[in-house]
Amino acid sequence: MTRSRVPGLLAVPAALAVGFLAIPLVGLLGRTPWGSIGAELASPRVLEALRLSLICSFGAVAVSVGLGVPLAVLLARVEFPGRNLVRALTTLPMVLPPVVGGVALLLAFGRRGLVGQWLDRAFGITLPFTTAGAILAEAFVAMPFLVITVEAGLRAMDRRFEDAAATLGAGRWTTLRRVTLPLIAPSLGAGIALCWARALGEFGATITFAGNLPGVTQTMPLAVYIALETDLEAAIALSLVLLAISLAVLVALRDRWFPTA
């Protein structure tokens, strides 16, 4: 241990910060009905919410990868007018209150919305109150995490590999597929994990845009919220599942966030 040049007094607010962040978790664990948690977790409402949460969060990741990775590549590699504006727009959902996102989604993709009324007229598709709507709400909030992470990975990457591939005759698609994407695989993985975790925890945009119906749009966080009002034990059990998943994501990403080297 090298001698630290950090003022010792910093330990006070730091310890308070740790307490502040950790005590709620202790509170949750302390109130957990460990005896009946197995039964709680096996109850149909919990299983249904869990199943739906998995479908929606992976759906949101699929949408985010399909649209977000190309966007990240363009943002990182191509100079185009308004690029900073596009980047700002892309990250907006990260700082926007999710409920506001939900209202905005309603006004855009709702049955009377800007795009939604056209979807309804032309294809008879309405998104609110559907599982697809829940996926959309989650993707809206979660995609920026993927875009930002992948773009950062692309910028940090050594571009000479791409140049070398090009001089050896590789086309643009081949270079992207065989050189660029494999090289940024760790960033892509981290981006997907972050995006997925955010989608899994999404509440505000989902309940506002997609509504709340068990088995259709009532994901885990919504189930926790509703259960909290009538059945505290079920709410705690659901919360524990989400906590465990979050911890798993942290552990999976520990090398990235807590480099030991």
Add this chain to the structure above:
Amino acid sequence: MLRSRIRLTAALAVAALVLAACGGGDERSGGSSGAASPGEIKVFAAASLTAAFTKLGEDFTAANGGTKVTFNLAGSQALATQIQQAAPADVFASADITNMDKVKDLVVTPQNFASNQLAIVVEKGNPKDVKGLEDLARPDLKVVLAAEEVPAGKYAKQVLDQAGVSVTPVSQEDNVKAVVTKVSLGEADAGIVYVTDVTAGGNKVEGVDIPKDQNVTATYPIATVKASKAQDKAQAFMDLVLSAEGQQVLKQYGFLPPPTT
């Protein structure tokens, strides 16, 4: 290294003291920072009371030398849970007896102050030609109800069960106002809400009556909260609600007098 360790220990000790002091302070100063400072009361009221109680709050402030009334308006089930978790409430007004009963050990004797009935809320002009409860089973209608945990949702289920109508809602909203919102935005075609919510919903929605023999009566009890540090003011607000003047305001917003039993 040793020195920094001693310092760290000292710092942690200080942190622990600070934490302990905060913990102690909370209990003592509950009066000033917790429930309500002098000159303010916190009224937890069912979402359906929003408009009427806002008016009553203004009247109360005017008649009581500027005593501020702060409202926490939500589904009664959410409010009851919050009071159980020791939220700083002075007065609780519930949209049903059940949720008042949930907190009966925490409140002073409740009194019924109003009643309400249900109506079907549809978009202005009733474009889907909804005539009664039976229509809500139509497959071409998107129906939104309040969740069964919410009083309005519980009453709606009661009304539908009595009429023998089976409705598959597209969403179960967390409070009755959200049902009106979904209809006024055009996302849903119909919902079941209180008569008073139709009045409060403004010019984007209209009501379809539910005949008396199919309807239910929602009884609204009000009580002061035992833990309140402003009992007198809380009682004064409750008295206003129960007074002829208060009853007149409630009537203006479409509420009926409490059941006479």
